[in-house]
Amino acid sequence: MKIVIVGSGVIGLSTALYLALEGFRIKLITRNPQEATSWSAGGMLAPFSEGLEGKLFEFSYESLRMYPEYIKLVEEVSRLKIDFWRDGVFRVVLKGEEGLIKKAEQYREKGYSVEFLERMDYYSEEVVSIIRYADEGWVDVEHLMDALLLAMEKLSVSMEIDEVVKVELRNDRVERLNGLRGDYTADYYIFCTGAWTKELFDIPIYPIKGQAIKVKAKPVNVVHYSTISYIIPRSRYTYVGATSEDVAFLGGNTVEGLSALCANAIRIVPTIKSAEVISTLYGFRPGTPDEKPIFAIGTNYSILTGHYRNGILHAPITASIAKSLIKDKIKSVYFDYFSPERF
Ligand SMILES: Cc1cc2nc3c(=O)[nH]c(=O)nc-3n(C[C@H](O)[C@H](O)[C@H](O)COP(=O)(O)OP(=O)(O)OC[C@H]3O[C@@H](n4cnc5c(N)ncnc54)[C@H](O)[C@@H]3O)c2cc1C
Numbered sequence: 001m002k003i004v005i006v007g008s009g010v011i012g013l014s015t016a017l018y019l020a021l022e023g024f025r026i027k028l029i030t031r032n033p034q035e036a037t038s039w040s041a042g043g044m045l046a047p048f049s050e051g052l053e054g055k056l057f058e059f060s061y062e063s064l065r066m067y068p069e070y071i072k073l074v075e076e077v078s079r080l081k082i083d084f085w086r087d088g089v090f091r092v093v094l095k096g097e098e099g100l101i102k103k104a105e106q107y108r109e110k111g112y113s114v115e116f117l118e119r120m121d122y123y124s125e126e127v128v129s130i131i132r133y134a135d136e137g138w139v140d141v142e143h144l145m146d147a148l149l150l151a152m153e154k155l156s157v158s159m160e161i162d163e164v165v166k167v168e169l170r171n172d173r174v175e176r177l178n179g180l181r182g183d184y185t186a187d188y189y190i191f192c193t194g195a196w197t198k199e200l201f202d203i204p205i206y207p208i209k210g211q212a213i214k215v216k217a218k219p220v221n222v223v224h225y226s227t228i229s230y231i232i233p234r235s236r237y238t239y240v241g242a243t244s245e246d247v248a249f250l251g252g253n254t255v256e257g258l259s260a261l262c263a264n265a266i267r268i269v270p271t272i273k274s275a276e277v278i279s280t281l282y283g284f285r286p287g288t289p290d291e292k293p294i295f296a297i298g299t300n301y302s303i304l305t306g307h308y309r310n311g312i313l314h315a316p317i318t319a320s321i322a323k324s325l326i327k328d329k330i331k332s333v334y335f336d337y338f339s340p341e342r343f
Contacts, residue, residue, distance in 0.1 A: 003326070004029060004177065004186040006164050006200075009036035010141070010312055011304055012192030013148035014070070014319035017077065020155040022327050028152065029177070029184060031163040036145070037194055038311065040212060040283030042223075042232050042241045043141040045313045048107055048114070048133040049091045049225040051100075052310075055337045056292050060310055063317035064135060070316035071139065077154055078147035082140065083235050085222075089136035090117070092226035092268055093129045104131045122219065124270050127226075138223050140234050141312055160184075167191075167200050173299045189301040190322060195249075195284040197305040203294055203340045205306055207249055207284035211257040212241035217275035229264035237278055240265045244285075253280040285309055295321070295338040297331070306338070 001024055005016050008030035020026050030036075045067055047060035071084045093100045101116070108114040113134035119127055152159060162179035167189075169175070177184040193200060195207035214237045224231040232239040243257045258280060266273045287308050288294055294306035304322060307314045317334075324330040 001025065001188065001326075002027070002186045003188045003190065004184055005190045005192060006030070006177070007036075007192035007194060008033045008149070008159070009192060009194050010038040010145065010148070010315045011194070011307065011318050012190075013145070013152065014315040015190055015192060015304065015322045016157050017074065017148060017151050017155070018319040018323040019326060020152075020157050021077070022323060024326065026157045027160060027184070027186065028157055029160045029162050029164060029179065032161070033149065037283035037285060038141060039145055040210065040281045041141045041312045042212065042230050042239055043139040043144070043312050044089060044136070044223055044225065044230065044232065045138055046089050046133070046136045046223070046225055047310070047313065048104075048112065048136060049089050050310065051103055055334075059317060059334060059337075060313055063314050066316035066320065067137070067139070071144075074144065074147045074151060077151040079154075080143065080147040080150055082143040082147050084137065084139045086137040087222055088132050088134040089138070089223040089225050091131040091133060092123075092127055092224050093131060094126050094226060094228070095128055097128070097227065100131065101129070107133075122269055122271060124267055126267055136223075138232060139312065144312070164200060169298075171299070174301045187300065188326060191301065191303045192305065194305060194307075194311070195286040197286065197294075197303065201296070201303060203296065203303070203305075204289050204343055205294065206246075206287050208287040208308070209245040209247050209250065209282060209284055210242040211245075211253050211261060211280065211282045212239060213258060213261050213280050214239055214278040215272065215275035216278050217272065219269045219272045219275065224268060226268050229261065229268050231265055231269060231272065238272075238275065240272070249284060251282065253282055257282075286311070289343060293318075293338045294340050295335045296340050297325075297335050
């Protein structure tokens, strides 16, 4: 069976990996591998710090539990080492944010591992306390994306650099994809086109831009997730994120965005002010009206998008749902929960 996957972000690549390992013939079409938002993500695997609830929390927590196996698999296939930390995330509580403690207590009552820590000396006066969500972690997304791309080569997934400009649909069947460089046909099609999905389908996806900075200092050795800033240590530098802007696909880093990132990080850990800036980055989160993914299904195609702020976290579960659908003909309940029909 020949499958075409459109999009080479973490969702498209992970889906291609899982299906290629099952023996399916995969062609991956991507406009530009470097354009994927996945490269710019913080890599936090943090459903508790994000304060997720209901089905979205269940989906995210299931994916968090799949992460160690997923990383092992990507490492085995690519033979690259991926930095992956499972030390828990520090949810920073600022003055006036006591509601976060209540939320943490609710998670603890449900049996999840939650600790309340004393504030350390390196915090600013604005930091009241720290909640440690022990199950959370983070991954170096540049390592992960490099390894996924290399895995494509090792598994002989053919990569086509092209932009799909039209999906020829008849009676809920994809007949052909029109690319700028040619047309494509397959037995099955999967669209993992992130924030750009609305260019191909009439579903409510829109970009929410995020800017971030890499700095040369390690003021902390665990992720500090606060409402105004994330400070994420990686082996070679620290990642400081992220803005959240509704500016369509307006690219580039802005003075306003970068100054807010710096000021907010200093408000959490003041010593970061003397860190040297290495580089800046930005990406477009695939947003949806209710901030939940959109999983659509047709006769010979599916659309897996709308992962918004948590696409890195959601990669293993999304890829395994695609695998079950195609290999075992099992339609996950998440196709119902995250159906575009809800809008
Ligand atoms: C600053 C920032 C920080 C973030 N931090 C985190 C975090 O800590 N944890 C977390 O889990 N998530 C985080 N996210 C969210 C996460 O990055 C996204 O949810 C995720 O990357 C989406 O992956 P994707 O594969 O769906 O899309 P993308 O990575 O954007 O990939 C889409 C791909 O589709 C291709 N494409 C699109 N249209 C076409 C077309 N017509 N033809 C051919 N190719 C096409 C693009 O070129 C691209 O390669 C963050 C996002 C940002 C911006």
